[in-house]
Amino acid sequence: MHSTRNKLLHLLAQSEFISGTELGAQLGISRSAIGKHIDAFKQLGLDVFSVRGKGYKLSEPLSLLSHDTISDYVQAQLSHEKYRQIPQPLYLDVLNVVDSTNTYIKQNIAQLSQGASCIAEAQSAGRGRHGKQWISPFASSIYLSMYWRFSGGYQTLSGLSLVVGLAVNRTLNHFGITDGQLKWPNDIYINMQKIAGILIEVEGSVGDEVHCVIGLGLNVNLPDDITGIEQPFTDLQSHSQPTMINRNHLTAQLILDIQHALIIFEKSGLSSFISEWESLNVFADKDITLIIGQQSVQGVCMGIDPQGALRVMVDGEIKTYHGGEISVRAR
Structure with a gap:
């Protein structure tokens, strides 16, 4: 992210209104430049309020990584x-x-x-x-x-x-x-x-x-x-x-x-x-469906084997399935 834009984000991170004039003075840029950076924040999904006479603020406090x-x-x-x-x-x-x-x-x-x-x-x-x-x-x-x-x-x-x-x-x-x-x-x-x-x-x-x-x-x-x-x-x-x-x-x-x-x-x-x-298996002893490419397999989840493969009871027989392109869903 542009260094000026990063500094602006930190100024707004406490979610209190700050005027465009004050922001411009602290960052050494024009109010129109501030507006362009605000537009970029909105494109990132940040919710930025803009109120005439008050300035800008984020809709809620932002905790930035440090x-x-x-x-x-x-x-x-x-x-x-x-x-x-x-x-x-x-x-x-x-x-x-x-x-x-x-x-x-x-x-x-x-x-x-x-x-x-x-x-x-x-x-x-x-x-x-x-x-x-x-x-x-x-x-x-x-x-x-x-x-x-x-x-x-x-x-x-x-x-x-x-x-x-x-x-x-x-x-x-x-x-x-x-x-x-x-x-x-x-x-x-x-x-x-x-x-x-x-x-x-x-x-x-x-x-x-x-x-x-x-x-x-x-x-x-x-x-x-x-x-x-x-x-x-x-x-x-x-x-x-x-x-x-x-x-x-x-x-x-x-x-x-x-x-x-x-x-x-x-x-x-x-x-x-x-x-x-x-102890944390979300599907323990539950009916599941495995999606394997264009095929599906139905059975009961029986946990994992010593290698981490999924154990499934299918038609009375326990079968093992390894990772890769397998998806598991409840049924």
Whole structure:
């Protein structure tokens, strides 16, 4: 984002009226230039009030991401035994608008250290599984991607998305959200509504070092008029009233919990997480439909196997299904 535009956004972030004259004086630009920047904010989905004689203000206070605040929070937690093995120092890029945080990590992967992450206020081309668009309004959610390198080839990654989902749910617990559930293989739900999704992209070969980009989209405080989401959804703020979610603290805790889980996963694989995952399985013992390409399979969800494959009772026989292009739906 243009540096002047970024400064203007910070001035408006407290949601109090400030005149165009005052804004122009602080930023060293004309009132007409202020108006053009305001139009750009509106295109990002920000609701900006403009009242003659008063000036401009955002419709509600805006919590912007801060590298220093996130870093300070992480550093304060590293003294805890639980987090002492987390890679240091924290490598984090805080971006305003990016096409995709996963793409950003992939483009810079050659120079990244273990655990390097980026987070953005908005994505212009965010994506989920099956190439679907991830709706990414400005300063309304967490759009986070992390680099993690595994030795041992693809076979060491079985169940990775399940582990990341568990880590995200642990973060929700930390913020008082205790009714989260997990949908195989990569979603977090509350009351049968999606609150977060995970996209893992992998580069490497069998038996060789594998480079993973772990992407997370977590709804925090979505606009009331948001469109384009094709399934039931919710956000953290809806379950945290009246407390306002601090996205900087949330981001820091996500980084801590995800990296802590990844370190354990590297050492012991999925086995350390299966029991916890099963206790949070949103479809446990429920009738489900699997969509596999143009085909569908109906059965009863029986949990996961030691490799993280989904176990389904189909016509009296338990069958296992691995990730890829499979979608799971209630029926």
